[in-house]
Amino acid sequence: MLQKKVFFIFSLTFLINILNAQNVIINGYAPYFKSEYIAIKCYVDFITPIDSVLCTERIDSNGYFKLILNVKQSNLVYFSIGNVKSEFYVEPDSTYSIIIKNPDTDVTDDKINYNLRQVYVSTNLEDSLKSCLHNNIQKFNDFYNYFLSANYKNLRYRNYSLADTFRILIKEQFPESNNLYFNNYVKYRVAAMEQYIQVKSEKTLVKEYIKSQPLLYDNVEYMDFFSNLYTKYLIANKKEDTIISLINNNCTYKELAKIIDDTVIIPNERVKELVILKNLYECYYKRCFEQSVIINLLEYIKDSAQFEEHKLIAKNIIKKINTLKEETIAPDFEINDNTKELVKLSDLKGKFVFITFLKKSYIPCLEEIEIIKDAYKKYNNSIVFITIFADNDDKMLKKYLLNENFEWYNLIANNTTNKKILEDYNVKTFPTNIIIDDEGKIFKYNATHLSKGGEFLLKQAAYIQRSIKQK
Template sequence: MNNGNTFSSAAYSFKHIVLARALHNLRTAVLLACCTLSPAAIPAQPVVIKGFAPEYRGSVIAAYTYKDFITKAPLRLATEKVNDSGKFVITLTGIKETQYLYLNIDNLNGSIYVTPGNTYHIVFPTPDSTRYQNPYISHSIDLIFIIRDTDNVNNLIMDFNEEFYNFWKKNYAYFLRKQGEPRLDSFDLQMQKRYSQISNPYFKTYIKYTFAQYRLSILMGMKTLGNKYLKDQPILYHNNEYMDFFNDYFKGYLEQISAGREGDDLKNYINNNNYQGIVSILKINPLLLDNDSLCELVLLKGLYELYYSGDYKKDNIVTMLHHFAGQTKIDEDRKIATDMLHSFTGITDGDAAPGFSLRDANGNLTALSDFRGKYLYLGFIKSSSEQCLGELNVMAALNKTYGKKMYFVCIAEDQNMEEMKAYLKQNKSFTWKFLFDDSAVVRLKYDVDVIPEFFLIDPAGRFKLAPANEPGHGIELELELLMETKKK
């Protein structure tokens, strides 16, 4: 699995994990202020997140978790707007246990762990331009928690991450010399003693599997780690740290088998939808021999990786997952298999484009169906983006050339309609239709992660290209070919 790495690369990976967790995940500032955190006596009690985001007035803030921790497909739980005072309140229902979430504004994500029945007071900080220079990719930011309860899991995790960061700075050289393992064991014992009076079960698990992850990074024996952290242990499907360790421990596991002496058998079993045959190969591993639940989860993860490996026919993987979802007796595994199948069938060429009905700069409603009968070149843009401006200047030229033969439309992901109107007033050459996407509803439907993003939709309302090339990066050739084909 990871045994082929050199120690230096593992040490670098270890340092990267520590820095990422200690500085970028939940290394937050704590302000001692009045805040009431009620105990989660009843799992069905709502979670309330009250926040202050003064730099994001009018912006959409959303709370996300993952559908599962193998595909890590985002699942939006709630969406609110930051009001004119910079405040917001998010209420989450259906949270049954402590779990990991992240809050999102634009391309910034901040991590938080929530427990049923608790109220959290946070500050979504001003973005640091020295750290978040690229506005077109996602960045992790450090939420500020206004808390006083020292048993709150976010405060505990923050404290532990600080302790581990300091340990790593002091002992990094020992790990480079392959002398760090005893020091890590000693530090583990220190942390157990430090938090011996803490009863929070999620935090206990967080520490346990964070140490497991670090030990995996410095290439401790795989058998030892498996026996310590996976054998005879419950599968924590919804625990971020457990699943991070599981995913790294079994990373590329079926791919390794495929390259080994059982590779021909594995390929034959997958091609013939032989579920039991694959299980028999997996159970050669003593860790999986007597653990059917863990074996199933390893099989799921392996099939997901093989789907993207290019070494197997995707249709065979899909057939196997459909068979798995219909046969498994474990509800969580069935859900993960279903999530995987859904992830394989996201927005692709030939799919029906999601419908929408949005207002233009004049306040008129415009629907996707209004553009039936011609090709539609649809772009998601933002008026504050210099990259978008450059692409739209090229799009203006395309509109002059092809505007009578097809439609050009932009969906603006601005904070409000007035921003879009001002943008159009400043750019007189943008004469095609612009629509305002209030609360980013259509952006989510089209699974747009970066802006600008463009799609080419055919006259019947199906994706011709999803996504399509940008105006300045080759779409004109596609349009020329389409127009020539239409003439014939």
């Protein structure tokens, strides 16, 4: 009965959120990215930060696109086109006309690096929308960066009077607006500067910006300030040995929370719970901590936290640290290859599998394919080879694969075909190599490219596979 009641309350809350959400329409022009797919994403939380796709559309052959999404409050989202990212601030019930600028010429001229790393580009709005949140934040960021650049040396040497000057200029240039998100964005950027030049003590910062304020999970500047303020809190202030001993001796969450007794720096239970969450996430990657105990503590918070937001964050942290980690089960997939043979990863258990995500249009991928040909000849008796092509032109890919007639499995996964596999394996760059062991577990994620000496991993995998056969 209790479960039904909780489910009903959750369902009602979810329904209210949907009803409160309002349409945002974005009419865009991205001439550099004609016929590419564009997605708009938001951060689920700013601790991990895991993102979520809000909608996806294809940019037409002239460079135009239209995106429609539902938002219930002002927030940061970003456009994603391949490895290109462009941030944007949206408000409910708004229509935007935007231009996504081309990547810098010097970036795109370097084809190898451009294809392998994420590139940030700016988003511009039409003049008719000068007073919108996005433009106001851009204007503020330009002012902030100019002030920082002009006064860097003095700020570095803790010139406290500059903080007063900055606050006065902010009030003149950016008076309180009707948008609470923008007001808090400015407020916590100012707080970050005060923290940086140490014009205020940690206690004063907490009193002014944390204790008497709501916890703004969705405001990027608030969460940046919060994260910087409480980073490494658990192992600071001479507590490190105590915390390490406590956690490694399989402590409970209540035992951990009990020793955090500084009510000046941790003013309430909501702040304490989030500080513990953030710090457990940090401690997980430190060698001195038992990871299994930290996972148990995160599981407890996921199930039993006092605040619903923290249950979600704990869940995201667990997902983040477990996803594609070595010795965890690799995400399964079931796809027909270019010869229409069904390829199901779980059916390949008992063998090592070498998966390469590629784009035919990328030079480094073409180089990798040439080396895969040689590697296949050496190791195909011990290792199953799979190449997965992510170019958006299915027709071109099918023709290419037919002409090349590769001897191993060749699959297609892009924004329209088998998209989930790219998400499951968090493929952001090409080529991406993954080795899966005979039990279907990750042996090596993002393995070194074969063209850069990564063949030693295949030798190791083949050796292990042969040893298994001989037993």
